[in-house]
Amino acid sequence: MFFISKQSRTEKAKLDIVTENMREGAILLDEHQVVLFINPAARVMLGLAKTDHDSKSILDAFRRKFKGVEINQCVTTASPGKPFHVPEIEVDSEIFQIFFSCLSKEDQVRYNAWALIWIEDITEAKMLERRKSEFVSVVAHQLRTPLSGLKWTLHMLINGDFGAMSNEQKTFLLKSYENNERMIALVNDMLAADRIESGRLKYTLLRINMRDLVENVLFEVFPNAQKRGLKLDFACIPVDAKFMVLVDPTKLRAVLQNLLENAVKYTLKGGTVTITLEVVGSDVRVLIRDSGIGIPKNQQGQIFTRFFRAGNAIKTEPSGTGLGLYMVKKIIEQHGGKCWFESEEGKGSVFYVTIPLMKAEDAYKQI
Ligand code: ADP
DSSP: OOOOOHHHHHHHHHHHHHHHHOSSEEEEEETTOOEEEEOHHHHHHHTOOTTOOSHHHHHHHHHHHSTTOOHHHHHHHOBTTBOEEEEEEEETTEEEEEEEEEOOHHHHHHHSEEEEEEEEEOHHHHHHHHHHHHHHHHHHHHHHHHHHHHHHHHHHHHHTTTSOOOHHHHHHHHHHHHHHHHHHHHHHHHHHHHHHHTTOOOOOOEEEEHHHHHHHHHHHHHHHHHHTTOEEEEEEESTTOOOEEEEOHHHHHHHHHHHHHHHHHTSOTTOEEEEEEEEETTEEEEEEEEOSOOOOGGGGGGTTSTTOOOHHHHHHOOOOOSOHHHHHHHHHHHTTOEEEEEEETTTEEEEEEEEEOOOHHHHHSOO
């Protein structure tokens, strides 16, 4: 006879309560992809009948529901502690995200099992996000026309098209003009962020030398840096290298502009901003280093989030949208690159951007 101790029974009861009442679906597979466990939520999600208990019925139902999600491939791509994530899969107006977790080596030994499929129904959250995004898009579009109208009226007034004005009147109008420009920039950023979020941003890829783009952006930022009393340095490693990449030049230009303008904006008079272009492995790496205000440690995790601005930045520069870095990261990732930073409050920051270099044979061949 087989006895289960009272303690084990209680532990099992606790676990049963958790797995049976979870909203997320959980399926445990062994190394031969035999289903060892499936909880009620996963059964409902997969539309399994009460009689479907065998692995084949369960995995067939999974494949029917989540077409194109290859269990084997997803499981082998996951590594212990780093689940493979299918972020958004839409099935009959429901939206799911799926995580494929690979168990740690010790757990594999202990349980002789190696993968957990975790399914979350994210329909509600995604719908809310879409409605919010539609709302932002409608509001931003509606704001654009009157703001543009206002811009031209102010422009004509300042220009004296409706008669001469006193210097005091002109000063006030110039202030209104600048504020209006800020609102236009915000509206444009909101629309661009929304296009990125919804995947509607189109990319036109061209072969370029990153060095040309960086020099171009530096040229534009230089007057502002000078006005603010900053030293602007540029270095290429190796000095005479060509940094051929396949990118959307307009978008990449916006990325570099944003990072450089931030470095200038958040560095106090007398400081230095250095931009370095270098080849690291099979990537071009751009470093934008400043000796500015830095980013407080406790806020560094939120820096790439939409609308986030650190407290010290708001104090130094009240105008800002907190949208730039969100877009920078998305655009870089769309190019197969990475973006990250290191920063210390009061000492400065370094923003890193990497973009894959074109293979030599592609970089120079005729197209
Ligand atoms: P914005 O500059 O309009 O606020 P961004 O999205 O470009 O928006 O940047 C988000 C936030 O990241 C900034 O508000 C600031 O807190 C921080 N940040 C970005 N770049 C720097 C920098 N070079 N030095 C210090 N803080 C920075």
